[in-house]
Amino acid sequence: MADPRFFRNAGPFTLARLAELSGAEMAAGADAERSFDDVAPLDTAGPTQFSFLDNRRYVDQFALSGAGGCVVHPSLAARAPQDMALLLSADPYRAYAAIAAAFYPEPDCEAVIHPSAVVDGTAQLGPGCRVEAGAVIGARVELGARCHIGPNAVIGEGVVMGDGCRLGACASVSHAIIGNRVSLYVGVRVGQDGFGFAMGPQGHRKVPQLGRVVIEDDVEIGANSTIDRGAGPDTVIGQGTKIDNLVQIGHNVRIGRHCVIVSQVGISGSSRVDDFVAIGGQAGLTGHLRVGTGAKIAAQSGVMRDVEAGTTICGSPALPVTEYWRQQAVLGQIARKKGRP
Amino acid sequence: MADPRFFRNAGPFTLARLAELSGAEMAAGADAERSFDDVAPLDTAGPTQFSFLDNRRYVDQFALSGAGGCVVHPSLAARAPQDMALLLSADPYRAYAAIAAAFYPEPDCEAVIHPSAVVDGTAQLGPGCRVEAGAVIGARVELGARCHIGPNAVIGEGVVMGDGCRLGACASVSHAIIGNRVSLYVGVRVGQDGFGFAMGPQGHRKVPQLGRVVIEDDVEIGANSTIDRGAGPDTVIGQGTKIDNLVQIGHNVRIGRHCVIVSQVGISGSSRVDDFVAIGGQAGLTGHLRVGTGAKIAAQSGVMRDVEAGTTICGSPALPVTEYWRQQAVLGQIARKKGRP
């Protein structure tokens, strides 16, 4: 059970209702009226709790689970314990997401501006906005409906946010135009000057950074990540893209739609990443690159050249994945041979 | 001398007293009543100051040092200058830690809640807590005795902290249960949602993150590090573990006791790290791994498989350390040979 100090449970739900909410199908013979009062992981779930199997690594745990119900891919349904009520889905993790969101919906938060918040008189806040203690909202800021601004967060002059946005505690945003349903997590930094200097032996001269950050709808940016504003062009994060914690996005970078960028990635200035690109943790991209649609960049890769759409690359410097692993294998063989007496 | 603008010196102490405080032994013939008024590094210490030698790299500095006293391993004592008063210890750095803490104890801070702090009426603060300006403490928070909450720090609803905890300036904590004597440094982010999405061609759906962060006694977490809460299970940081700055810990990760995790490490979701593991800076672990007790992971390693207890690994992808260096050596040999005319 999720800790009631932090989460409020909206259950119970019947199996039929969970099927409806998630778009999954009830397995043949399942009891549509069986009731579930919570979600839980496979290894701890009990008979009134609902779970999911998404990663084959956990199929043995599934077979032994005490969960009363589970959403699972049809191909693995046969491994279920006898008394388990099953929902079948081609995408069980997505179905579970809907089920968990039904049990634990985002709490409605009261629309109130805390008296210790400092909201400039020229800022415009849409209906239903909530501004927590100590938050600071600058001149001419425009927030849409139902935005939630966390404690001690800071929004600089002129920033625009759409409806349903969330800004986490202690985060700061400036020089940015932000769409709807965007979540900027705790400690995020959006809109500060990029790293632009004219280098020289007499010292490095700052180059004014005159662009903005444009963040499209449904983007999430993780804790303590940093998104610099453009130097002249804008920095753009495309619709639906999800960025993890401690990620660095340099000035003028353009990221497409529905990308997934894992923790501690760094993308240098003026690079362009097309739609549905996935970038593994700690990978780095140099500046002025182009990464094509659907490309996959493995964790810790060092990308120094353009990446073609649909390809997977790996290593530092990054290579096509098969080439990378062939090199690793060959190096291992040679080293073993040399190691022999 | 430590800058009196920032530190208050509680000295002087006699050699005998420093021996007692640190558990080190006075060298034969040392003057027990010799008095020291400060600690200082070997290269700058004067005749009334006390120093330490821990790293053999600095043994020449030791031999030439003007320090009046020094704690040193018995095997290096013979290298000391003639007038230096010696304490002998099998672990001189630990002994020095005790001596430095005697000269510069943590200042007692007055138990007061700054009038600009916002403390919810349902929060319970133990005796001796200090809450600095602008801090925000949410509903139903429970703090033990003598906690120190820094300026503009934020504690979310329902968070529990034990006795003697410190939360740095501008740090934020939510969804967390925290033990005693835990230090969360400036800018730390604990308890935000993990990076959980059901990916798909029509976009990525957020999966509710229903776990907590559990931090055991005597943990320290460095500046701007991020610890995501669990997705269902908890994220756990075991007793005595020390985490450096800018480290990312993903959801459901379980870290054991007395681990040392250096700056900019990233540990992906659901991995499990056993006790006394050391992880060098910028190393990355993929998800769902197990790292055995006492394993050592070198800086910048990329860990893609389980790591056996007591082993040392290195490289990206990480290999057993001897294998890694053999590969590096062989590659160097071949490249040199090919480079010849």
Next chain:
Amino acid sequence: MADPRFFRNAGPFTLARLAELSGAEMAAGADAERSFDDVAPLDTAGPTQFSFLDNRRYVDQFALSGAGGCVVHPSLAARAPQDMALLLSADPYRAYAAIAAAFYPEPDCEAVIHPSAVVDGTAQLGPGCRVEAGAVIGARVELGARCHIGPNAVIGEGVVMGDGCRLGACASVSHAIIGNRVSLYVGVRVGQDGFGFAMGPQGHRKVPQLGRVVIEDDVEIGANSTIDRGAGPDTVIGQGTKIDNLVQIGHNVRIGRHCVIVSQVGISGSSRVDDFVAIGGQAGLTGHLRVGTGAKIAAQSGVMRDVEAGTTICGSPALPVTEYWRQQAVLGQIARKKGRP
């Protein structure tokens, strides 16, 4: 045109005036009285806008640009479209920096202390300082003239800053002595304890960190970077050095003058970096190293040994750049050969 919500344009300027401001020369036959009302990138600039060409990668864009004027290296001037007014400079990016700063000067900000800021009665603020909402300034802090302290930023007891410094929103500084014209960006952490523990099987004992952070004139430190204070000696950042976002600088590190340190670099304790060193993104340096003047360390390098002045190194573990690329080439050849049937 830079978005007027965020930037105020101080133009127009004549070509002659831009030449004067930037130190560039008017090309033969250029119309000194031609007027420009803005700066813009080559690909979007119109006939009344001024641009720059610095990177040969964009020379085709230059040749097709609709910009009314441009500053360019003399060797590329022949590629300009016919109607473009040219300024010539051996360092066009530096000239552009001056031009852009003329169009968009740093706004004068009114010297005012926001009523919600908390400034200790013993702090001394020079003339012209601005302190934003929610900022907290501790006891005995000394700020020079015209410092700008951002919203919800925190300055700890005893910190000294010179003239014209900027501290970004939600940043925190303690135990630091800071020169003139230093910019610490949003979320920066300066002066917290370094990662100093006496490790041991019975747990790790904290070693008091008794040094400071000394930051010389004209340093910039990017968003969410962390600079630990010294353990005994100071941590020092030399004059004119520019540090990007999410960089970690360990205790006792000494960085020289005019270095450039790109995002997500980590420098471990007690290392020393001389003047004019450039370190690429995500590189890591182990502790107790020396990096000589003018050395270049490529992105993602792992530096385990001293680096000689003027050399370029690459890879993890880092090697001289030619050796590194020879190894990569040889490995590629062998792998291709083995891959053949």
